[in-house]
Amino acid sequence: MLVFEDLHWCDDASMDLLIETAKVNDDQPSLMLFAFRPDEAAPSWRLKRWLEAEYPDRSTQISLTPLSDQDSGALIDELLPDVARSDAVRAGILERTQGNPLFLQELAAAIRTDGPTDAIPPTLQALITARLDTLEGDTRRTLQLASVIGRSFDEPVLGAVAGDGSELRTRLDTLEGAGLIRRTGEREYAFHHSLTQEAAYETILLRDRRALHHQVGAAMEGLFAGRLEEFAPVLAQHFEAASDDERTLRYAGLAGDHAARLYANADAIAHYDAAIEVALRLGADADLLGHLYPARGLVLQLVGRYDEAEQTYDELREHAGRSGDGSAELQAVMSLTTLYATPTPKFDVAKGRLASQEAERLAAELGDHEAESKALWNLMNLNVYGSGDPREALEAGERSLALARELDAREQIAFTMTDLWRPYVWVGDLAAARRTLEDARPIWRELDNLPMLTENLASSANVRRFTGDDDQALALAIEARSVAESIGNLWGIAFACMASAEVYLDRGDVGGAIDLMRDAIEMGERVGFLAPLATTRAALAVVYASLGDHGGALRTVEAADEVATERLPSARPAVLMALAQIHLLAGELAEAEARLAECDVELLPEAARTQASLSVPLVEGSIALARADHDRAIEEADALVDRLDRAHLLIYRPEALLLKGRALAAAGRTSEAEGTLRQARSTAERLGHRRILWEILAELGDVVDGEERPTIVAEARNIVETMAGTLEEELRACFLGLPQVRAVFEPDGKDP
Incomplete structure (x- = not known):
């Protein structure tokens, strides 16, 4: 049993840890008791909401009422x-x-103490204050000094401020005996109740409080000289109360940096806000421009507060312009370029190009080659996400990398390599894509940059999947999600889920894939990551359609189209491709052709562009097959297989061979169809792609001789049953009701 008291005093980072700790109930029986005030503004209220959402059947709320x-x-x-x-x-x-x-x-x-007299104060606060007034003078002063330190306090700090020597322990024992404080460690104490601490603090004259806070801060600086980063938040509070702006700025900034390194993002933002307020008051331009504004902006981006991040960079830019600080102005412009060049709600190709051009100009004027490398990296990403030119993207990325290597700018080297894989995939060089990601990964580990390590791992999973290495792809995606969850990085969790879902889907765990897609969409909504809201939704819609849930497919793809149309135009081809597939599965060939004609896959960023471009011939070939244009279907399939072979890709190879086998069978070329379908079967089995394997087996069962057919159909049926077992009830019923699914059960007279 674990008991957590007074959680209304908890900070956001500790609350994150507490929520992760509560998840231990998933693996082993345990009882946890959380006590906190019903304050919706306190971090503890987040725990209440989380328990209600995640463990509604395993958590009980006990609202304390007055005693009877x-x-x-x-x-x-x-x-x-x-x-x-x-x-x-x-x-x-x-x-x-x-x-x-x-x-x-x-x-x-x-x-x-006094007997039941009318002189006893009528309220609790007044009663506590009156009780403090009865204390002997030095003991009362000890309690007042302790109240300045905080609700909990260390004897060494109190001793350094009080200067009472050996008398201090006697006074602490007196206060403990009176029930006003309690010992929590060998030399650690806490007030019996926060009201006691507040009452003691209120008895100190206002003019004395500043001096006492300054004494406490100075004492802590001396006692914890080797641990100032750890105590920075408390030191900032004391020096702020002491009106010591210089020390407040120092420790608030230090506290922000420490919280940011621990991914305690809410705390980091609060500390940076406090530091910026003081720096503005002091006119401390060096601190503001060189560190506080950029650091605050990065944390805001990490938690998906993009409007505030943009405002922070705009303030930095404006302040730098007034101060004539070209380096800070360049920092602001580059930060804005990065914001506009990535798929966030602030994605804007036009703004991004203007900012990128200005960054290059400023970097050249200042002779800042590291900034020039970053500007080229941003230009590469603008081309990738803004439907630009693949050669310009690759050239900009390789120039950025070469320049960063010349300067030994480790972080920029890793940034550029982590994104350079997309242009390499764009031009068909998967070996280079894989190599750059692998080269960047140890740098992120060395720098302990866990958000970018997550990005790298999930991107590597995508590249591995293209080449058919699904085991490694899934391992990388799982590691990416684990790293992202360890720091509460919702963007990273969404990206990792997107990578994992594709592998789950191919392997026939369709229910697991759907869950991952839904997780990616949920995380994307929470953090403003647009890609899963458009492309993952579109892919999920196609899954629903393939399971026979046409209504669910249309509702889901409509939501994806709304995001793509209004917020992420580069994703619209993926939505149109999904619509074409949905119409095709419904037998609506004219609608499928119309949507496919609108779909310009070259507008998509990598790796969605490559995946969609491989899907086009499959859809076109399937439409041709449905129209009995067997030769056209075979041509589309052969062209796709040839392209896959030249690029050393295995993704979609079983699907292409299945399309060709179906077309050959429909054309009456049974022997050729059997050979092609056996090849498709072998490829799908080698890859472990059971979702397409059952369809291949069902088709193969129709073209082989009578003795082998029952065994092949039985294998298809087993796969279907396993897949159906991963689905929620409504989807399972839709899937098992599909004619092609029922067909694998009918030969033996069995019901699905």
Whole structure:
């Protein structure tokens, strides 16, 4: 059993850790008790919502209500001696405390000390304050100094401020005996209740508080000189309360950096905000322009708050212009270029190109070659995501990489290599794509840049899948998701889910693939990652259609089209391709042809462009086959197989061979059809692609001789049953009701 108290005081990073800890219930039985105030503004409220969403059947909320008169009476009996608890005293306590156990305890303590007099204050806060007034002077001062430190405090810090020497421990023992503080460690204490700490703090004159906070901060600087980064948030608070702006700026910035490295993003933003406010007041341009604005912008991007990130970079740019700081202005322009060049809600090719050109100009003026390398990297991404020129993208990427290597700019080397794989795939050089990703990965590990390590791993999974190495692709995608989850990187989780889903789908775990696609879409919505909202939704719609859920397919593809049309135009060809496939599966050939005619796959970024361009001949060939144009279907299939062979790709090879086998069989060329379908079967089995394998087996069963047919059809039926078992009930019923699925059960008179 684990008990977590006072979680309303918890910070966001600790709450993230707590939520991850709560997931232990998935693997082993445990009981966790979380206690916190019902405050919707506190981080603890996020835990409440999470438990309600993730574990509604395994969590119970207990809302504490005031004690009943009976329970209050039992507590009175425990706290007051017989002589002090007459019926009148009991009735008075019950009336005043109204079931508040803390009020009852404090009132009982006052009665034990002073007797049941009318002089006892009427409210809890006043009662606590009056009780503090009864303390001996030095002991009361010790409690006041402790309240400046915080709700919990260390004896060494208190001793450094109080200067009481050996008397301090005696006073702490007195306060502990009075129930005002409690020992939490060998030399660590905490106030019995936050109200006690607040009451003690309020008794300090305002003019004295600043000086005391300064003393506490200075004492902590000396005692924890080797751990200032760890204590930076507390130091920033004390020096802010002391009106020491210089030290507040130092420690707020340090706290932001420390939180950012730990991916405690909400805390990092709050610390950077505090530091920027002080820096503006001080006119500390070097801190503002060189560090605080860029750091805040990066964290805001990481958590998907793109409007605020853009505003931060605009403020940096404006401030740099006023200050005449060309380097800071260049930093702002490059940050804006990166924001506009990636598939976020701020993606904008026109703005990105203008910013990229300005960045190149500023970099040349300043002789900043590292910035020039970054500008070229951004230009490469603008071409990739903005339907640009593949050769310009590749040239810009290779120039960026060469320049970064000359400068030994490790981070920029890794950034460029991690994105350079897309232009390489674009021009058909998968070996180079794979190599650049593998070369970048150890640099991200060395730099401990986990968001970019996630990006690299998921991208590598995509490249591996193109070449048929699904085991390694899935391993990379799983590692990517694990890394992303460890830092709460929703973008990375979505990207990893997208990579994993394709492998699950090919292997016949269609239900698992659907779950991953839905996860990717959910994460994309939460963080503003547009690709899964358009392309993954479109792919999910095709899956629904292939399972016989035509209505679900159309609803899903409509949602994808809305995102592509309004927010990510480069993804619209993927949506049109999905629509063509959905119409084809429904037998609506004219609609399928119309959507395919609108689909310009060259507008898609890599690797969606390559995948879609491989799908086109499959759809065109399938339409030809449905129209009994067997020769055209065979030509499309042969052309696709030839292209795959030349590029050393295995993706879609079984599908192309199945299309050719079907066309040959329909044309009456049974012997050729059997050979082609056996080749398709062998390829699908080698790849482990069971989703297409059952269709290949079903077709092969129709062209082989009678003795072998039952065995082949039985194998197809087993795969169908396994696939159906991965689906939720409604989708399973749709799938098993498809004519081609029912056909694999009918020879033996079995129902699916």
